Amino acid sequence: MTASFPIFLVSTPGLEAPLCAEALEQGFAGATVVDGGVAFTGTWADIWRANLVLRGATRILARIGEFRAMHLAQLDKRSRKIPWGDYLDKSVPVRVEASCKRSRIYHDGAAAQRVAKAIAEEFGAPIAEDAALRIMVRIEDDLVTLSIDTTGESLHKRGFKEAVNKAPMRETMAAMFLRQCGYTGTEPVLDPMCGSGTFVIEAAEIALGLPPGRERSFSFESLPSFDARAWQSLRSAITPKTTDLKFCGSDKDPGAIRMAGENAARSGVSALTQFDQKSIEDLEPPPGPPGLVILNPPYGTRIGDKAPLVTLHRTLGTVLKTRFKGWRVGIITADKNLAGATGLKFQPALLPVLHGGIRVALYRAQL
Numbered sequence: 207m208t209a210s211f212p213i214f215l216v217s218t219p220g221l222e223a224p225l226c227a228e229a230l231e232q233g234f235a236g237a238t239v240v241d242g243g244v245a246f247t248g249t250w251a252d253i254w255r256a257n258l259v260l261r262g263a264t265r266i267l268a269r270i271g272e273f274r275a276m277h278l279a280q281l282d283k284r285s286r287k288i289p290w291g292d293y294l295d296k297s298v299p300v301r302v303e304a305s306c307k308r309s310r311i312y313h314d315g316a317a318a319q320r321v322a323k324a325i326a327e328e329f330g331a332p333i334a335e336d337a338a339l340r341i342m343v344r345i346e347d348d349l350v351t352l353s354i355d356t357t358g359e360s361l362h363k364r365g366f367k368e369a370v371n372k373a374p375m376r377e378t379m380a381a382m383f384l385r386q387c388g389y390t391g392t393e394p395v396l397d398p399m400c401g402s403g404t405f406v407i408e409a410a411e412i413a414l415g416l417p418p419g420r421e422r423s424f425s426f427e428s429l430p431s432f433d434a435r436a437w438q439s440l441r442s443a444i445t446p447k448t449t450d451l452k453f454c455g456s457d458k459d460p461g462a463i464r465m466a467g468e469n470a471a472r473s474g475v476s477a478l479t480q481f482d483q484k485s486i487e488d489l490e491p492p493p494g495p496p497g498l499v500i501l502n503p504p505y506g507t508r509i510g511d512k513a514p515l516v517t518l519h520r521t522l523g524t525v526l527k528t529r530f531k532g533w534r535v536g537i538i539t540a541d542k543n544l545a546g547a548t549g550l551k552f553q554p555a556l557l558p559v560l561h562g563g564i565r566v567a568l569y570r571a572q573l
Contacts, residue, residue: 220559261381400455403466523548
């Protein structure tokens with residue numbers, strides 16, 4: 207099937223613009239920001255490549271149908287007219303999930319049930335609640351949009367990170383924050399509170415040109431449109447680049463340093479990365495050209511734990527201003543006052559982003 211159809215890239219809320227920029231850079235022509243993500247028109251080959259190469263998308267949806275429905279009987283009738291055989295394999299179980307907003311059909315479960323029944327009775331595919339392949343039904347203002355989730359497990363699961371510390375930064379978010387800091391893979395990156403190493407590993411992979419989906423499997427592999435040979439040639443066509451740059455992380459927690467090293471080894475970037483147990487006071491720029499310092503420091507959600515964090519941010523600001531001349535800085539925090547405690551002159555604020563249920567923002571400065 208080579209005909210083109212609408213494709214939707216699900217974004218972390220607040221990071222739609224950098225994801226759109228990445229999609230255009232990767233050759234997905236016509237990509238535009240829409241509510242909740244990025245949309246463009248493409249083919250199944252574009253679906254495979256998007257899952258393979260895009261660092262900022264959460265998942266990739268193939269839009270397969272759109273119609274209006276004012277009540278459940280109408281939803282049932284119109285769902286039966288979708289040519290399910292063009293998209294699904296009779297032997298592969300599917301599950302159906304629905305979300306209803308501002309619509310006369312308001313019950314998610316009942317909507318999902320009607321579409322599932324239509325698929326089972328008209329096409330004959332088995333319906334199972336634990337099926338890996340998911341059909342998504344979105345009903346907004348009485349407009350029904352049917353999509354296939356071609357990804358499976360969220361794209362932040364690259365398939366390498368086994369060890370994580372508490373409140374880890376998702377790889378998809380880390381990649382977009384790196385992009386918003388102007389990082390393109392041609393300068394060193396340092397994270398002085400690296401935790402399990404997400405920023406450092408992501409930066410090293412970008413520098414080497416390693417696609418994020420290179421080692422994992424995807425839901426689209428169980429669709430009749432999947433061409434295993436074409437997929438294999440797409441993956442093998444990627445040739446890693448070489449770089450002399452070093453990507454460094456430090457943390458005062460020895461457990462975090464061990465985790466980061468293990469994660470870097472699984473990602474295949476050990477040769478480019480270095481992780482040291484170190485406090486902020488002892489931070490020094492690595493040898494070589496200036497680059498980017500990026501970090502997601504603790505921001506504390508209880509009132510009583512702010513004083514030590516203010517001290518930590520002051521120290522960070524002093525160390526950066528005195529030792530890191532010529533470097534850029536990106537600090538992700540939920541607390542504007544903590545960012546201000548660094549004493550750095552920040553560029554205009556970017557859109558806030560939801561991280562673990564907390565609204566955070568990226569603060570950027572040039573030293």
